[in-house]
Amino acid sequence: MDMRDITETTRITPSAGVTRDRHGWRAKCLQRLVRMDLPVPLSFALPCETVGAIAAGRHLRLEALRHVFEAGSGLVSVRPSALMPEWGGPGTVLNVGINDTLHARLCDVIGRDSADAIYLSFVQSYAINIARLDPDMFAQEGKDALPRALRAFEAETDEPFPQDPAQQLAEVLRSMARAWDGPTARLLRQAKGAPADAPLGLVVQDMALALGPGLCGSGTIQFVDPVTGNPRVTGRFRGQSHGAAVGTGAETLYLTHDERGPSLQDIAPETFADLIRFGIAARERLREEMQIEFVVTGGRISVIDATRVVRGSRAGVRIAVSLARDGIIPAEEALMRVEPRALADLLHHQVDPRAPRDLITRGINASPGAATGRIVLTAAAAQAANARGEPCILVRRETVPEDIRGMHASVGVLTERGGTTSHAAVIARGLGLPCIVGATGIRVDLRNRTLTAGGRELREGDEITIDGSSGEVLAGAAALLPPALDDNFTQLLDWASQAGGIGVRANADTPEDALTARRFEAQGIGLCRTEHMFFDAERLPAMREMIFADSADDRRLALARILPMQRQDFTQLFEIMAGLPVTIRLFDPPLHEFLPHDREGLRELAESMDLPLSDVTRRVEALSEFNPMLGMRGVRLGITMPEIYDMQARAIFEATVDASRKGDPVVPEIMIPLVSAMREVELVKNRVDAVAAAVRNERRTDFTYKLGVMVETPRAALRAGDIAAHSAFLSFGTNDLTQMTYGLSRDDAGRFMGTYVAQGVYSEDPFHVLDQDGVGELLLTGVQRARRQAPGITISVCGEHGGNPESIAFCHEAGFDYVSCSPFRVPIARLAAAQSAIRARLSGVED
Known part of the structure; x- marks a missing residue:
């Protein structure tokens, strides 16, 4: 085809060969409207290759353009037609073809004022957007605005305003094609998810004028x-x-x-x-x-x-379900039309998009939802506000494990530091609390009880709203929309269950978490982090007593106080889950997390334990580690202080007996954290087996259990075959595995991660979206070697990636049995799992 000739324009008729891939979405949509016998003005489609040739500088023969003016009103519009509507495109240009002759004719039909307005509008648009002249010269108003604009054009270009409609159209087409190909447009559409070299079609349409007698x-x-x-x-x-x-x-x-x-x-x-x-x-x-x-x-x-229709998340779900219920689309297509992350907006309160926003600052949207409350700067203040029935937002530089009680008492969390997998982010998602971390330019002043943000100073007790979905911090109380867990939401997830896919469990540490997991129809608990149970005010003293014990016997005495509490915890979890699997991770964090580090906290601890302050200080210093994330924690603690795991195993087995007597037999799944060597598994397994035997004898009843490993170290992934020989299941903890693979701290990475992603070092934050090339290769290696040793072994992911749709798709393809995520991310994971299954079926059909 001679690309200098634009006879490739296709008149859009019911039988024309218009396709989305070649002519763009708008051209195809107009053809469908024509096929429906709707009154669509005469329209022509320019294919993407023609537009690309125009952008490359190929000459247009004006004779090839004249036919678009012949059968219509003499005026046309030009609109972009990209492959996807969300990719945008150059702005629409109206009234192409107006000239002195047509202007005179329009004066007779619709009056001079209306005709002048049409002509002036096009002259201004052409001068500014096509000829690229100074806009200030064409800000014409008044009765003689049109002649002044025409004179200004001629003065600037040394040529009269073009009178040939075909020439006007050629210049408009060339300008729009080049604008789409420019660097700014490329960056904008890349931000919308389009490839930089995405093609563009154009649609030329006869103008229907809203002028004349009667209703117009x-x-x-x-x-x-x-x-x-x-x-x-x-x-x-x-x-x-x-x-x-x-x-x-x-x-x-x-x-x-x-x-x-x-x-x-x-x-x-x-x-x-x-x-x-x-x-x-x-x-x-x-x-x-x-x-x-x-x-x-x-x-x-x-x-x-x-x-x-441009729609929010709530509307998107209702529309998809309604179309399927009315038989317009199949249920599986309704599932594919909803972005899984959009469900987060239905689970929580949201700031009403129609309401005004008094923006203070922005941060990382770490946990979705919105909440309004009074600023509190400590966990104790949050608990006091909760006791008074006052909603509060906990604001911290960064949260630490002892802040969990304050987070429970708050309606939202805001931190100065942190990333998407920082302590505040992970705990907030588990609790279903809105959370913003790494807030730009905020400063928490505990001494003066103030928060400085966005150039404003707020005091403790002032009211703010946080939007954990957008990362915006707002002054005062914003208008909120309630959660939308209606029958549309339920229907969508019912269809998701019918579509199948990888299993979805929940990370649940408390009875409240377990109830949420059941409400969202999780298929069990994939991770119960037992250490969170020790931060309760009633248990912390016994935990600290155990830490200060000088012998194994003294540690056992302290742990004996915790045993009945743990047994009650596990019994409740087993009863709530009612026969569904429950995976309990043995104690994981380093002991220093249970001790205070400021002078006031150390003094209170010394007083409560009736010890000299110097002894307490020395003990805290002795437990300090240069890098506690790589130090005395997980299985290392369980082997060097086996009394801890002995107590937990006993609590689990006694709870198993108690819960089984009330309902279906319970088969607990016990998970060993931070394993890196097969011998670690053997040592823990021997002690857990011994505790199980003791409980069977004492309770005069039998039960079974499964012992597995949390794969969090690169070595454990590489030696998964050895470890699988002693394990019923492997659960990849991708949070720590990502940290250790990259040599990154998930709590500190937020300080530079934005720069790294912006400069292309990482395509995504690896703590947010699973790194399939690096960490993913370790997962694939581990799965392959484990299944070679033990073909029937259960394999899962229980890190925060378990609720990420892209990561779920990877796990589905890799043959994992299930993923486990925060309870409030279970609906997101269920929809993502269904979509992965549907895509796999469609791929199988196509193959």
Whole structure:
């Protein structure tokens, strides 16, 4: 094909060879509207290869363009038609083809003022956007604005304003093609998920003028609420009628009956009825809720375009479910239309997008949802506020394990430091609390009890709103939308369960977590972190007594006080999960996390333990480690202080007996953390087996259990075959595995991670999205070697990646049995798992 000749323009008819891949989404949508017999103006599609050739500088023959003006009004518009609507494109150019001759004719038809307005609008648009002239020179107003604009154009270009419609169109096409190919446009569409070299089609359409006698005007109409998705006619109509019914001049009308003023439904009921009919037809034939752009000329409608209704997460779920319930799309397609992360917006309160926002600062959106509360700067202050029934936001530089009680008492968490897998982020997601970490430019002053943010100083007790979905911190109380756990949400997840896919369990440390997991239909508990149970105010003294013990016997005495509490914890979990599997991780963190580090806390501890302050200080210093994440924790603690794991194993087995007597037999799954050598597993297994035998004898009953390993070190992944010989299951803890593989601290990485991602060092934050090339290779190696040794072994992921849709897709393809994530991420994981299964089936059909 000679690319200098643009005869490749295709008139959009029902039988024309218009395809989305070649002509873009808008051209294909217009063809569908034409096939529905909707009154669409004459339209032509330029294929992507032609537009690309124009951008490359190929010459256009004007004769090849004249036919687009011949059958219509003499005016055309040019609109972008990218492959995906969300990729955007250059702005639409209207009224191409206006010249002195057509202007004179329009003066007779619609009056000089209206004709002048059309001509002036195009001259200004052409001068600024096509000829790239100074906008200030064309800010013309007044009665003689048009001749002044024409003179200004000629003065700047040394040529009169082009009178040949074909020349105008050629220049518009060239400008739009080059704009799409420019560096700014490339960056913008990459930010929207489009490839930098994404193609662009263009649509040239005859102009339907909203001018003349009778009812005239232009507007848009849609048939659902963009926030809720409920049926509701909304939009606008700008009338240009000179008839008595509407009044003289231009005015904006409501679409439906409205007490505040005239509506299109009142003034032109037949026209309004046609629009409703068009909307119903578009929904059924285009299989989507559409916004229709239309023009009315003398009471006659022209449908200019139809685009997918822009919608929030709540509306997206309701629309997808409604289309499937009405038989317009299959249930599996409804599942594929909902972005899994969007479900987070339905689980929590959200800031109403229609409400004003008084923005203070921004941070990392670490846990979704929104909450309003008074600022508190310590865990103790949070607990006091909760006791008074006052909602509060816990604000810290960064949270530490002893802040968990304060987090439980708060409605949201805001920290100065941290990343998406920092302590605050992980705990908040587990609790279902909105959380923002790494907030830009905030400073917490504990001495003066103030928070400085965005140039403002706030005091403890001032009210703020945090939006954990967007990362925005707002002053005062913002309008909130309630959670939307309605029948649409339930129906979508029911369809997800029917679609199958990788199993989904929950990380649950408390009975409250377990109840949430059951409510969201998790298939069990994949990770119960027992250390979180020790931070309770009633248990912390016994824990500290154990830490200060000088002998194994003294440690056993202290742990004996904790045993009944642990047994009760596990019994409750088993009863709540009612026969579903429960995986309990043995004690993992270093002991120093249970001790205070400031002078006031050390003094209180010395007083409570009746010890000299110097002894307490020395003990705390002795437990300090240069890098506690790589020090005395996990299985290392369990081997050097076996009394801890002995107590926990006994609590688990006694709870197993107690819960089994009340319901179905319980088969607990005990997980050993931070393993790196097979011998560690053997040592722990021998002691756990001994405790199990003792409990069987004491309780005179039998039970079974499974022992497995949490794979968190690169060595454990590489030696998974050896470890699998002594394990019933392997659960990859991808949080620590990522830390150790990269040599990164997940708590500190937030300080530079944004820069690394922006500069392409990492494509994504590896703590947020599983690194499939590095950490993923360790997972694949571990799976392969473990299954070679033990083909029936259960393999899972229980890190925060377990709730990430991309990571779930990887686990599905790698043959994992299940993923486990925070309870409030279970619906997200269930939908992502269903989508992975559907994609696998579709791929199998295509193959």
